[in-house]
Amino acid sequence: MSKEEIQAIDHSESESEVSFIHRLKNRIVDPFDDFLNADRSGKTDKAGKVFLLVPAFASTLIIILILAFLLFESTPILTSPVGGPGIIVNPTWDPNRNLYGIAIFVVGSLLCTTIAIGIAVPVGIGGAIFLSEFCPMRLRQPIKMITEMMAAIPSIVYGLWAYIVLVPYIKNVLAPSLQNNPLTGWIPLFQGDTNGLSLLAGGVILAIMLLPTVVTITTDALQTVPTSLREASLALGATQSETARKIVISAALPGVGAAIVLALGRAVGETMAVLMVTGNSLQIPYTLFDPTYVMTSIITNQLGYAFVFPLWRSALFAVGLVLMIMSVCFTLTAKLFIRWGMKTRGYI
Amino acid sequence: MSNFKHHIEVHNLSTWFGKKAILKDISCYFEDNTVTAIMGPSGCGKSTLLRTLNRLNDLVPNFRREGEVVFRGENIYDMGYSVYDLRKHIGMVFQRPNPFPMSIRENITYGPKLHGVKDEDELEKIVETSLKKAALWDEVQDDLDKPAPNLSGGQQQRLCIARALSINPPVLLADEPVSALDPISAAKIEELIVELKKDYTIILVTHNVQQAFRVSDQAAFLYLGELVEFEKTKRIIEAPADERTEAFITGRIG
Numbered sequence: 001m002s003k004e005e006i007q008a009i010d011h012s013e014s015e016s017e018v019s020f021i022h023r024l025k026n027r028i029v030d031p032f033d034d035f036l037n038a039d040r041s042g043k044t045d046k047a048g049k050v051f052l053l054v055p056a057f058a059s060t061l062i063i064i065l066i067l068a069f070l071l072f073e074s075t076p077i078l079t080s081p082v083g084g085p086g087i088i089v090n091p092t093w094d095p096n097r098n099l100y101g102i103a104i105f106v107v108g109s110l111l112c113t114t115i116a117i118g119i120a121v122p123v124g125i126g127g128a129i130f131l132s133e134f135c136p137m138r139l140r141q142p143i144k145m146i147t148e149m150m151a152a153i154p155s156i157v158y159g160l161w162a163y164i165v166l167v168p169y170i171k172n173v174l175a176p177s178l179q180n181n182p183l184t185g186w187i188p189l190f191q192g193d194t195n196g197l198s199l200l201a202g203g204v205i206l207a208i209m210l211l212p213t214v215v216t217i218t219t220d221a222l223q224t225v226p227t228s229l230r231e232a233s234l235a236l237g238a239t240q241s242e243t244a245r246k247i248v249i250s251a252a253l254p255g256v257g258a259a260i261v262l263a264l265g266r267a268v269g270e271t272m273a274v275l276m277v278t279g280n281s282l283q284i285p286y287t288l289f290d291p292t293y294v295m296t297s298i299i300t301n302q303l304g305y306a307f308v309f310p311l312w313r314s315a316l317f318a319v320g321l322v323l324m325i326m327s328v329c330f331t332l333t334a335k336l337f338i339r340w341g342m343k344t345r346g347y348i
Numbered sequence: 349m350s351n352f353k354h355h356i357e358v359h360n361l362s363t364w365f366g367k368k369a370i371l372k373d374i375s376c377y378f379e380d381n382t383v384t385a386i387m388g389p390s391g392c393g394k395s396t397l398l399r400t401l402n403r404l405n406d407l408v409p410n411f412r413r414e415g416e417v418v419f420r421g422e423n424i425y426d427m428g429y430s431v432y433d434l435r436k437h438i439g440m441v442f443q444r445p446n447p448f449p450m451s452i453r454e455n456i457t458y459g460p461k462l463h464g465v466k467d468e469d470e471l472e473k474i475v476e477t478s479l480k481k482a483a484l485w486d487e488v489q490d491d492l493d494k495p496a497p498n499l500s501g502g503q504q505q506r507l508c509i510a511r512a513l514s515i516n517p518p519v520l521l522a523d524e525p526v527s528a529l530d531p532i533s534a535a536k537i538e539e540l541i542v543e544l545k546k547d548y549t550i551i552l553v554t555h556n557v558q559q560a561f562r563v564s565d566q567a568a569f570l571y572l573g574e575l576v577e578f579e580k581t582k583r584i585i586e587a588p589a590d591e592r593t594e595a596f597i598t599g600r601i602g
Binding site: 137226228229231232233234235236237238239242246247250251343344345346347 | 402404407409432433434435436439440442444446448449450451458459462463494495496497498508511512514515
């Protein structure tokens with residue numbers, strides 16, 4: 001190797017070192033410069049991009065981590081010979097005898113949610129149509145505000161109210177009058193002795209809690225429908241209620257769908273109020289007046305005792321896993337439905 | 349005077365939104381199978397006048413009206429006059445295309461279904477004739493089940509015309525129907541309006557003098573809520589009697 005060549009290499013090395021430091025400096029300093037200059041044209045806000053990426057990923061990561069954690073915690077019961085995935089259809093829950101069937105809770109939760117949605121969605125959408133289409137301007141804001149306040153009441157307060165008012169009402173008034181009335185007395189749904197703590201009480205209190213969500217979100221969705229569509233319908237000779245039913249609701253269907261999804265999510269996950277009024281009895285309810293046990297209640301009630309028994313504890317986590325999968329499925333189905341609605345309406 | 353079947357007469361009509369007077373003592377009439385242009389600068393009450401003719405202003409809070417609008421010999425603001433019946437006979441096309449977010453076919457069948465047409469074949473026929481009248485059939489006949497909002501702006505407006513024609517109203521109100529469209533679509537719709545004159549009475553709001561000249565038979569010039577001139581279009585444009593009309597036509601106000 002000749003001297004010049006070595007020199008050349010040295011030279012190039014020192015130069016690359018300089019440029020490396022230079023580049024490092026640029027790496028560190030430039031983003032901050034860019035951040036400070038972000039409002040000048042032609043500058044990309046790199047630092048802002050990076051900092052905002054963190055919260056954006058965080059929410060995704062949290063979902064994945066929670067799912068992983070639930071899976072991990074429920075592995076013992078899902079792999080054990082007394083458990084396995086079959087627990088989801090097994091109706092016998094008796095930790096003392098190592099029986100961990102969770103079907104009762106799944107059925108209880110589904111029935112409670114069905115009743116709640118069945119009441120809250122029609123009533124809520126009706127209320128929203130009134131607020132958005134028929135209500136005098138002066139009344140709309142106050143009513144909406146009060147409805148929004150309803151959403152802020154803690155669920156335990158709803159539970160207390162239901163325990164004192166709704167449960168005795170079902171026991172003393174509703175059940176006897178339905179069962180003694182010859183018109184309705186024969187219907188299987190209304191049979192059975194009851195102390196008021198029942199599937200119906202859970203469904204009704206859940207429905208009341210869902211109402212504000214359904215009403216406010218649906219109202220907002222209906223209000224985004226352009227006035228010109230209502231006018232077009234009226235100009236064709238439609239009445240106001242025909243316009244509301246056939247044009248406004250249909251145009252706002254994706255938004256209404258979103259309201260139902262949120263309500264569903266809240267319904268399956270609600271714990272306190274339901275726990276207080278459903279009676280928490282280990283049986284599958286056959287009538288509206290039978291007590292029931294929902295998934296959230298069993299976890300809250302038994303986690304304390306179960307913590308030192310690996311299988312028992314794991315079974316409770318499995319209930320949580322099923323709950324989570326259920327609500328993810330609801331959300332995904334609803335998203336697909338909303339997408340379909342948007343497509344057929346030409347929004348996307 | 350009333351030997352026209354679908355004659356509309358406006359007698360001493362004044363309207364207010366709240367305390368603000370919009371129209372001041374307007375009297376005019378619209379004859380069968382003519383195009384009447386209502387011209388005037390922005391905010392002069394053109395649209396209000398049009399929307400008073402099918403009572404679409406009724407829903408606006410604080411709207412107040414004096415005077416009469418007589419359609420087929422009856423005052424449409426009389427107690428007991430069915431506004432739904434009125435709107436069945438007076439169709440309307442709006443400033444911006446406003447197709448319902450449904451399929452093209454459903455957009456057309458909406459009106460007839462409201463008024464009790466149930467027969468599928470008949471509905472199908474209405475879809476075809478309405479779209480043909482609006483000169484849209486050739487472009488959409490294979491896509492009748494596609495969502496209407498996916499059409500282009502000009503096509504959407506022609507769909508809205510077809511929708512208005514679907515219940516076969518003798519009178520058609522058009523509120524600046526081309527102002528939101530590109531020149532080519534606008535020209536198509538202007539042609540269409542002239543074509544439709546054969547079967548319909550058309551009342552067209554516009555602030556474009558050239559357009560009024562091209563399509564209309566008679567014209568009303570409104571200025572700040574007053575009816576300044578009401579005459580044959582040709583007469584108004586060629587020899588405006590009022591100095592405000594002249595100012596508008598020559599472009600000094602507008």
